Amino acid sequence: MTSKNARNLFIFLILLISGLSVVGEGDPELRKNTISGHIKDAHSGEMLIGATVYVKEALTGTSSNLYGFYSLSLIPGSYTLTFSYIGFRPEVHTIKLDKDINLEIELTKTEEVLQEVIITGERQDKNVKSAEMSVVKMESKTIKQIPALFGETDVIRALQLLPGVQAVAEGSTGFSVRGGSPDQNLVLLDEATVYNAGHMLGFFSVFNNDAVKDVTLFKGDIPAAYGGRLASLLDVRMKEGNTKKLSGTGGIGLISSRLTLEGPLVNEKTSFIVSGRRTYADLFIPLFGNADLKGSKLYFYDFNFKVNHAINENNRVFISAYLGKDVFKNEFALMGLGNSTITARWNHLFSQKLFSNFTFLKSTYQYELGTPEGEANSFTWKSRLDDYAAKADFTFYLNPENTIRFGASSTYHTFDPGKAKGTGEETFFNEYILPKNYAIESGIYMSNEQKIGSLITLKYGLRFSMFQNVGPATVYHFDSNYETVDSTIYSKGNFYNSYAGIEPRVGITYQLTEYSSIKANYSHTIQYLQLAQNSTAGTPLDIWFPASPNVKPQLSDQGAIGYFRNFLNNKIEASVEGYYKYMQNSIDFKDHAQLLLNKKLEGELRFGESWSYGVEFMVRLTRGPITGWVSYTLSKAERKVKEINNGNPYPAPYDKPNDVSIVMNYDLSKRLTVGVNWVYSSGSPVTFPTGRAVWGNKVVPIYSDRNQYRMPDYHRLDFSMTLRGKEKPGKKFYGEWNLSVYNAYARKNAWAINFVQDSEDPYKTYAEKTYLFSIIPSISYNFHF
């Protein structure tokens, strides 16, 4: 599509919006009044995302948005409004609507423990009634109850227990959604893209659970407001900070300690939260008595900060920041890497029906490594990626039947893929610099959620996205054998290449009965950035690279259909979802690809198509002393690339046909909760040797077709026990002990399988598996005040 078409589309959207406004406001007979406001937690002042408002007389309702805002337009009259949010006591307000009303709501938590649920729906029957499917929400406090590796509660590890979501390798927080690659997940922290969501080679995620308010994973039905990735959207929202009183949360664990402070500044209109976490695993290094680790440093830290200020009822500003860093150091190498993001947002109500949010953000991922300075062969190597983005998002609450969202965003990406140079005075290194490159990624969207009668909800939207490569740049041209023919140099500011596309998203929910529904959706998504990652789990050194004249954007078409049924007054939620996903311009890498410090990286890429399909079953217990879920996924994911595997389809690296998760929490008493989970999945596909050649006194493997074997099946049982302090009136400080056991029956799950030459008999070879975690017990102490 050309930019002319883009302009036409934009004009079309503007007209559409203004047209709808006319419909809404035009006819005096249908004049409506609007009731709007925010829904908050009475205890902390935190905005509640997805709390519901139900209007008894009109048999309709709405839910609060990401900023806790709700708006409902109704014909003048008297109404009974019920505000509810799971885990909170519902509030009923009777209003006389004869003019526009602002109604701020504060909900109080029901009894802390017994009513708590593992995954909170916004509404008890949301599973069945909402227009969304393939979406999971998790709350920070519920994530906390799941048994954790080393006792480190981890958002992403909790998500990996859901159907269709899998860890890329044992212990990794990298995840694959419905067979997709990890770089096909858009990971957002307060709207800013997090390019590497892992610490310590991915064994921990960058999200400090204490600072996290809400986590939503869209496994396919990505809202039109977001784009740029094929497989999923992981939307992580940081807490805003307690507006009522100064409070804190913290914990001391085997690996790390955490402390979070939050509270009002000056008055209830301003609040802040600061949260820090640091690991101290390296303090234990001397205990291993391993000479190789002498003098080593190894730690990471995270720092989250957020402040928000309500200027008045119609304006509210937020500034949030994240800084995380990993440090590795020993006597002959050192390395530092991390993400940083800063987001500034402004919520503005143009009217009670038109909510808007403006975002400006910067996100950086960088790493630096090298050898100790001062020697002739000392060197450093740096790489970084910066995003500067602006977004405007509007929600127009036309009437209870139509909620229209529209907006635009633009991101300026700068890539500095690598720069290596000698640092010693007598260095014999030349500087080795990979040229920087620049790109602008933009999108405009519009979507509507429309209720038709009481049985059908439609969701439809269009996103138009555009990607432009901007000079200065050096573009290599490759022949059909991927050898460089020549190159073109583009000057600064030259928009030398662009791609654009329309991404439709459509969904329907048909309510069969009060307790059951059928949902279906289709989405088309485009991905313009990807990660040069050739191993399944990846390393922090893997670099992101953009679409370009040599690299077409990846495309995905996904369709899904599901049946949702609740039992026992919504106490049990059951669902079956089937999906099919077809992707084009999929990227894989040539054999023995060199992806780092390679000026001609694009020559290492091979393009093809891929597809995946599967069925996901899930049964959840949402209330009562026992909560949790059982899920089973049956799936397949394959790729086909002309130059790989002789052009025959082969299993994608994340193809795990069978996947089972059982997650249970049992509140034995107000003070004691026991958690258990069991996971099973088919082994990852691998390529094993079938033949051998002896060359250079070594046995060199000759391989089967790509991914024709599988690792042994993976399974694991974890336990946790949480013992809370006694509750007393007037008590200010609450502590709890958490005991967890990871891999309770000590299964030696294979992390890697290698074929090794026997040191005694060089012609003898054997298979050897490497496993990481045997049984790992851990204990941590958490507190809040």
Add this chain to the structure above:
Amino acid sequence: MLRRLTSSRSYQVFHTTSTFNQLQIMKNSIIVMVLTITVMSCTERIDIKLDSQKYARLVVEGAITTDTTAQMIKLSKTADYFDNNPPEAVSGAAVYISSDAEEYQLTEMPEGSGTYFTGPGVYGKVGKTYETRIVLKDKIAGYDEYTATSSIYPINPLDSIGLDFKPDWGDEGFWEVKCYVLDPPTVDYYMFQVYRNNVLVSDSIDKVFVTDDALYNGNYTNGIGVAYLDQAREDQKLLPGDKVTLKVSRITKEYTEFVMEVQTEISFQSPLFSGPPANVKGNIDNGGFGFFAAYSSTYASVYVK
């Protein structure tokens, strides 16, 4: 078990510590993180049932160099991966090395060994391209004739080498072999091998070091470390008076890639650092495995004080 894994890994680490190939830099630098994993990991032998190879292939290992010794080409066959026997030699073949109008026929010595030698006076000349032609008695994988070609490029003679002891590395320290040579402005590829008292220490393909000159092209390599001798290993241990010889060979890009691919495929593979396993590409036609290399070499020695 843990101990063993760590020490075998650190050999690889030190081997590549101050080397300049892109891949080596990466391996070197992520080693700190690898060490953390070694702390947590354990290994165990397992039984895996592998399919048999579909058909046997010819394996060719040979070179022509500027050294004035007899040149050798070794022929064998591939086998099932868990065959666990010495490879089956390919005997009775007619093996030739030729360049322009010159052609030498190699003689199998001893009979039945699959190793074929030229006479002692045959050596490669700088600037020439050599071809080997192998005519088998019986077909292997459908072919009875195989060829491969490779060229010899000029090399700057080594100025000198030095030794530097790194006491903190490994259990008993490492000797670093430092190399002083002017790298020409062309894009060059090198192979480094070490002798101790005239016995080759780099006696298998995993112990040679190959690299391009991308990061120091055209510079004087002022004591760049190119080989490491682990003092905890009997065959590498140096005593005062020992003679250490470095052999530097200028090899082709294709041979460099071949050696690196072989090294990748026989080294430790993990989900973090390794791409999918892939077959090594050599320069033997008709589906033969292996490489016929041609290169120029230069030597320098130093005595341990």
